[in-house]
Amino acid sequence: MLGEYRIEGRRAADISASVERAVGAGALEPGQALPPMRELAARLGVNPNTVAAAYRVLRERGVIETDGRRGSRIRSKPVTTGREYIRVEVPDGVRNLVDGNPDRALLPGLAEAFAVSAARSDRDPVLYGDEAVEPELRRLARADLDADGVPEGPVVVTSGSLDGIERVLAAHLKPGDAVAVEDPGWGSVFDLAPALGLRTVPVRVDDEGPLPDDVRQALEAGARALIVTARAQNPTGAAVTAPRARALRTVLARYPRTLLVEDDHGHRIVDLPLHPLAGVTHHWALVRSVAKAYGPDLRLAVLTGDAVTMDRVHGRQRLGPGWVSRLLQRAVAELWASGAVDVTAVAGSYGRRRDALITALAERGVEAHGRSGMNVWVPVPDETGAVARLLHAGWAVAPGARFRMSAPPGIRITVSTLTADDIGPLADAVASAVRSAPARRYV
Numbered sequence: 001m002l003g004e005y006r007i008e009g010r011r012a013a014d015i016s017a018s019v020e021r022a023v024g025a026g027a028l029e030p031g032q033a034l035p036p037m038r039e040l041a042a043r044l045g046v047n048p049n050t051v052a053a054a055y056r057v058l059r060e061r062g063v064i065e066t067d068g069r070r071g072s073r074i075r076s077k078p079v080t081t082g083r084e085y086i087r088v089e090v091p092d093g094v095r096n097l098v099d100g101n102p103d104r105a106l107l108p109g110l111a112e113a114f115a116v117s118a119a120r121s122d123r124d125p126v127l128y129g130d131e132a133v134e135p136e137l138r139r140l141a142r143a144d145l146d147a148d149g150v151p152e153g154p155v156v157v158t159s160g161s162l163d164g165i166e167r168v169l170a171a172h173l174k175p176g177d178a179v180a181v182e183d184p185g186w187g188s189v190f191d192l193a194p195a196l197g198l199r200t201v202p203v204r205v206d207d208e209g210p211l212p213d214d215v216r217q218a219l220e221a222g223a224r225a226l227i228v229t230a231r232a233q234n235p236t237g238a239a240v241t242a243p244r245a246r247a248l249r250t251v252l253a254r255y256p257r258t259l260l261v262e263d264d265h266g267h268r269i270v271d272l273p274l275h276p277l278a279g280v281t282h283h284w285a286l287v288r289s290v291a292k293a294y295g296p297d298l299r300l301a302v303l304t305g306d307a308v309t310m311d312r313v314h315g316r317q318r319l320g321p322g323w324v325s326r327l328l329q330r331a332v333a334e335l336w337a338s339g340a341v342d343v344t345a346v347a348g349s350y351g352r353r354r355d356a357l358i359t360a361l362a363e364r365g366v367e368a369h370g371r372s373g374m375n376v377w378v379p380v381p382d383e384t385g386a387v388a389r390l391l392h393a394g395w396a397v398a399p400g401a402r403f404r405m406s407a408p409p410g411i412r413i414t415v416s417t418l419t420a421d422d423i424g425p426l427a428d429a430v431a432s433a434v435r436s437a438p439a440r441r442y443v
Helices: 012-025 037-044 048-060 111-123 135-147 161-172 187-195 212-220 242-253 307-319 326-338 343-363 383-392 420-435
Strands: 064-066 072-074 095-097 155-158 178-183 199-206 225-229 259-263 283-289 301-305 375-379 395-399 410-414
Touching (some): 012 048, 037 048, 048 064, 111 326, 135 155, 135 326, 155 161, 155 307, 161 187, 161 259, 161 283, 161 301, 161 307, 178 187, 187 199, 212 225, 212 242, 283 307, 301 307, 343 375, 383 395, 383 410, 383 420, 395 420
Parallel strands (some): 095 395, 178 199, 225 259, 259 283
Antiparallel strands (some): 064 072, 283 301, 375 410, 395 410
């Protein structure tokens, strides 16, 4: 059953750690069955309750799944392995269209903003017991949120979008609860949910956002939360339109106890309007990161939501990091106030590259998607083969397996480093890679 690997340990924590190590090292593979609890208990010389406790921990961490008489087995995509490991190594001389990074040329200079922030901190240092949110950052964030029609709510600052999403989910959900997620969608969310002991329910996405019927079915089946990307959806570039927002709000109104989490991934790199869903359900949150517009190393996101949710998030944050550096917050406020990023210019730059590639692919008979942001999603019949053929042709793209659960195969192309001269050769290479593939589908 387990081949050469022997599960070890006398305590539940040791047994579960032994299994996790094996999964991370590849000694236990996805789908592989684990011994029945009594059998493993006898082998280890421990009480069956100890093994039951270890298996429970593994289920809550998203490492294993249990299916009645079929017993327990390693999840098909265990959180221990992480989707970040599904990556392409980019050899020298190959163009990197994999990593999802912004164009360095479009990122603002940071020295002046941090100098202003540091000088302010010299005059007025932040001490224990001071406010967790920089007042000027709060004011600017709230003004932007008001302009975009986001309902009134407290503002909390977190260390990036994923940190904010994790804190919101943990504030309301318990292990075993189900979360509806976009599919294709952000791979980090796919990993985060099982790490919190949550089950993921895939919801299909088109260019206008999540499909309302899929959302309704997920909530009807018992999903307690829904995570939606408002703009520049990763990996498809979808952006929620006004008609789609109305349809989704109608669905959510029937399930007011749903926890709604909106990730405004395209804030300040997209010129499409925001159509928020917030306000229909009792509990909601909207998060905006500065990573794509100002640089991934600025680990800061602004989070707002209903008063109960934000109070829980803030309270838990106080018991951990306490607050996100006010020095960093002041620098971001200075960047915002000074207009360091020209949203129209940045959105236009990404849009021209994205549209040019999609048009070139269409001329070659290849379907592609990308309404906003810096990524283009290309459905392919053979994902692994397409990635390999493109790599051989000098282009490294991201395999869709990082971004999908039950959705059909695809590849993600990040356009941020493309030039006008790149579009034709890349489109030729993609068309050749897609046409060369046999008709196979992976799930």
